[in-house]
Amino acid sequence: MKKNRKYSIFTIILALSLFVGFGWNSSLISASNTGDKTTNNQEEDVFRVGMEAGYPPFNWTQMDKSNGAVPIDGTKEYAGGYDVEIAKIIAKSLGKKLVIVKTEWDGLVPALTSGKIDAIIAGMSPTKERKETIDFTDIYYKSNLIMVVKNGSKYENATSIKDFSGAKITAQLNTFHYNVIDQIKGVNKQIAMDNFTAMRVALQSGMIDGYVSERPEGVSASRANKDFVMVEFKDGFKTSEEDTAVSVGVAKNSPLTGKINEALAGVSEKDREKIMDDAITNQPGTGKTTILTIIKDNGPMFLRGAGMTLLISMTGTVLGFAIGLLVGLVRTIPTPSKRSKKVIKNIVNGLLAAYIEFFRGTPMIVQAMVIYYGSAIAFDIQMNRLAAAIFIVSINTGAYMSEIIRGGIVSVDKGQFEAAQAVGMNHFQTMKNVILPQVIRNILPATGNEFVINIKDTSVLNVISVTELFFQTKTVAGTNFNYFKSFFVACVLYFVMTFTVTRILRYIERKLDGPDNYIMMANQMQVEKIPSLEDK
Amino acid sequence: MENVIEIKHLNKSYGTHEVLKDIDFNVKKGEVVCIIGSSGSGKSTLLRCINLLEKPSGGMILYNEENILDEKHDINKYRTKLGMVFQQFNLFNNHNVLSNCMVGQMEVLGRSKKEAEEVAMKYLKYVGMDQYINAKPKQLSGGQKQRVAIARALSMEPDVMLFDEPTSALDPEMVGEVLKVMKELAETGITMLVVTHEMGFAREVSDRVVFMNQGVIAEEGTPEQIFNNPTGERTREFLKRTL
Numbered sequence: 001m002k003k004n005r006k007y008s009i010f011t012i013i014l015a016l017s018l019f020v021g022f023g024w025n026s027s028l029i030s031a032s033n034t035g036d037k038t039t040n041n042q043e044e045d046v047f048r049v050g051m052e053a054g055y056p057p058f059n060w061t062q063m064d065k066s067n068g069a070v071p072i073d074g075t076k077e078y079a080g081g082y083d084v085e086i087a088k089i090i091a092k093s094l095g096k097k098l099v100i101v102k103t104e105w106d107g108l109v110p111a112l113t114s115g116k117i118d119a120i121i122a123g124m125s126p127t128k129e130r131k132e133t134i135d136f137t138d139i140y141y142k143s144n145l146i147m148v149v150k151n152g153s154k155y156e157n158a159t160s161i162k163d164f165s166g167a168k169i170t171a172q173l174n175t176f177h178y179n180v181i182d183q184i185k186g187v188n189k190q191i192a193m194d195n196f197t198a199m200r201v202a203l204q205s206g207m208i209d210g211y212v213s214e215r216p217e218g219v220s221a222s223r224a225n226k227d228f229v230m231v232e233f234k235d236g237f238k239t240s241e242e243d244t245a246v247s248v249g250v251a252k253n254s255p256l257t258g259k260i261n262e263a264l265a266g267v268s269e270k271d272r273e274k275i276m277d278d279a280i281t282n283q284p285g286t287g288k289t290t291i292l293t294i295i296k297d298n299g300p301m302f303l304r305g306a307g308m309t310l311l312i313s314m315t316g317t318v319l320g321f322a323i324g325l326l327v328g329l330v331r332t333i334p335t336p337s338k339r340s341k342k343v344i345k346n347i348v349n350g351l352l353a354a355y356i357e358f359f360r361g362t363p364m365i366v367q368a369m370v371i372y373y374g375s376a377i378a379f380d381i382q383m384n385r386l387a388a389a390i391f392i393v394s395i396n397t398g399a400y401m402s403e404i405i406r407g408g409i410v411s412v413d414k415g416q417f418e419a420a421q422a423v424g425m426n427h428f429q430t431m432k433n434v435i436l437p438q439v440i441r442n443i444l445p446a447t448g449n450e451f452v453i454n455i456k457d458t459s460v461l462n463v464i465s466v467t468e469l470f471f472q473t474k475t476v477a478g479t480n481f482n483y484f485k486s487f488f489v490a491c492v493l494y495f496v497m498t499f500t501v502t503r504i505l506r507y508i509e510r511k512l513d514g515p516d517n518y519i520m521m522a523n524q525m526q527v528e529k530i531p532s533l534e535d536k
Numbered sequence: 537m538e539n540v541i542e543i544k545h546l547n548k549s550y551g552t553h554e555v556l557k558d559i560d561f562n563v564k565k566g567e568v569v570c571i572i573g574s575s576g577s578g579k580s581t582l583l584r585c586i587n588l589l590e591k592p593s594g595g596m597i598l599y600n601e602e603n604i605l606d607e608k609h610d611i612n613k614y615r616t617k618l619g620m621v622f623q624q625f626n627l628f629n630n631h632n633v634l635s636n637c638m639v640g641q642m643e644v645l646g647r648s649k650k651e652a653e654e655v656a657m658k659y660l661k662y663v664g665m666d667q668y669i670n671a672k673p674k675q676l677s678g679g680q681k682q683r684v685a686i687a688r689a690l691s692m693e694p695d696v697m698l699f700d701e702p703t704s705a706l707d708p709e710m711v712g713e714v715l716k717v718m719k720e721l722a723e724t725g726i727t728m729l730v731v732t733h734e735m736g737f738a739r740e741v742s743d744r745v746v747f748m749n750q751g752v753i754a755e756e757g758t759p760e761q762i763f764n765n766p767t768g769e770r771t772r773e774f775l776k777r778t779l
Contacts, residue, residue, distance in 0.1 A: 337607070418589050419626035419685075423640035423692055424616035433639050437630040514672060 047096040050103040050117035054478030057279035058123035059083040067282040082279040093263035114376030120249035141246040147231040149210040160235035167209040177212040180237040224481035305472030313454035320397020328405030359399035365460040372464040408439035448505035546595035557751040570738035573748035619689030623701040625681040627673040634669035637691040659687040679710030699730040
């Protein structure tokens with residue numbers, strides 16, 4: 001089936017976790033890999049299933065519970081599709097309540113091994129590589145490879161892969177789809193793309209002539225957007241069963257495997273076809289899509305995404321600012337004269353410098369993976385996604401803000417320090433009453449910058465399935481196949497957020513600065529008689 | 537009269553460069569002392585050593601017979617006894633005029649807001665800046681800033697006032713208003729130590745004039761002695777150039 005991705009990101013997590021020096025040991029891994037351990041973390045009567053909810057007709061996100069859709073955990077949205085129907089059958093046979101956990105594709109396997117979900121039902125193929133980390137049940141769907149091309153192009157009526165000689169063809173990165181392109185003689189193989197979104201946009205814009213996909217995805221694409229046509233082959237690609245089959249992923253040695261197989265055995269070949277046909281018919285976004293209909297259908301989803309983005313970036317900026325203030329303050333303490341204190345100061349400064357260098361020197365997207373999945377795999381800590389997101393943004397902003405604040409403190413006129421010292425203030429009194437208020441005013445533009453950057457950069461948190469604006473837009477686009485229009489809406493929303501924030505901060509700056517001239521007013525405050533110095 | 541400040545064998549050097557060489561110097565209670573001398577003679581450094589904005593390299597500074605260079609001595613408490621007025625005013629830019637005079641009282645002396653405000657208003661009135669209590673430093677002229685700075689120092693009710701070239705950064709027409717305040721202050725009997733280039737002020741107001749040259753006290757005496765009958769060659773040269 002789709003997606004034979006290797007565990008590139010999973011491997012990065014492992015390597016980085018070791019690098020960072022997590023207390024790693026084999027018993028810990030095996031502990032979190034066993035099924036009974038994971039079920040201990042969850043309520044016993046719940047069956048938690050991970051899927052992207054953005055890969056129709058297998059799984060998608062919709063706004064209501066029509067056509068038997070199931071609520072997505074932690075959101076107000078619903079998941080529907082072939083995978084959801086299969087999950088319902090399995091949950092019923094297990095006698096447990098079905099919970100759908102919306103998870104990014106790259107996050108599915110880590111989520112399973114770290115016990116955040118009980119099973120992956122997401123159109124996943126049971127490949128050898130995956131079998132090294134997780135177990136698979138029996139097959140629950142089998143599909144053929146097809147080619148999606150542009151409507152009206154010369155490849156529209158192709159019947160054999162030979163017809164694609166000389167065509168610009170690509171497929172999704174790290175999938176077997178990409179490997180089979182080599183079977184076309186004389187093909188102009190393009191660089192693999194990260195996701196279907198990118199390939200569909202590339203196809204629409206004429207950058208490529210076609211991409212390799214599977215039948216359900218092809219049917220959906222051509223139904224949703226008239227620009228796309230699916231080419232089915234009489235003389236097609238040679239594939240192995242492990243590629244075209246789809247089965248349920250479960251934790252190694254999970255007691256669930258047998259029970260799920262029993263449940264799947266009750267679904268006949270005919271039932272499967274029926275479920276798949278229904279899924280293809282029911283999948284959203286088959287009508288005419290305009291920007292207005294996208295907003296109308298998905299308005300709440302966009303707004304919730306924007307709200308989440310704003311919440312994370314604002315909390316992250318505020319907490320990061322606090323961290324930065326603290327670190328900046330400690331780093332500018334004057335060197336004490338006592339030797340023992342000097343050593344302590346040097347150690348603390350060293351640690352703080354290491355913190356700043358590490359978080360400034362690594363991408364936030366990698367930190368997100370390490371912290372969210374790494375903590376679960378290495379330490380068995382199940383972090384709340386939102387908490388993890390805020391944590392990551394905060395410590396990141398903190399690292400940048402520390403340097404901004406340190407620079408701000410250094411740039412305050414030396415006379416201000418001296419005047420404060422001359423009235424007898426100690427370091428912290430000086431900082432609190434005189435220096436920091438000026439620093440904060442001076443670094444306000446830089447802080448605004450960080451806030452704006454955070455609004456935009458929270459989009460990388462979609463890798464840990466935080467339902468911020470980018471993640472929501474991907475879901476919307478994944479179901480209506482209108483990438484330009486969907487992302488245009490997101491684009492406008494991002495701009496509105498950043499522009500508003502910049503304006504507000506500029507207003508605060510002006511307010512803080514006050515006028516340059518003092519208009520002397522009659523002084524109402526001090527009317528009582530003040531004794532002169534001579535009376536003293 | 538007893539000595540408020542006694543300085544013994546004070547040295548200050550930056551690297552190999554000696555700014556102050558073996559200074560012996562006393563200030564009596566209620567005395568107004570002006571320190572004059574050419575640029576780089578060490579007069580500002582001497583003043584800044586007294587309230588420890590510069591750390592002396594050697595010697596002793598006694599304040600009411602206590603050695604303030606002793607490690608156990610509470611520097612911040614000591615500094616409240618000295619009111620400092622800077623050449624560049626150094627008003628707290630983030631505070632308005634009133635609050636400039638209150639923040640030290642409240643934070644360091646632990647006075648209540650009400651008390652601090654009363655004291656601050658008393659001294660702002662004294663320097664003639666009570667009409668400007670809500671102004672921010674950037675809204676004031678240099679002379680106004682310096683008067684507020686004097687009120688800020690006085691609000692801490694110090695024993696000794698230190699002035700570090702208080703009129704050197706002012707436009708000529710603003711020098712007068714600051715000197716007037718300083719003169720009035722001198723008449724109240726508060727101990728004052730003034731580093732200045734204003735020879736007229738030094739002559740008129742001070743009880744004693746100290747002439748510094750190349751890191752040492754070259755000559756000291758009453759204004760009449762220094763200005764009318766200087767004994768040292770350097771003093772004569774300096775006065776000839778400045779008067």
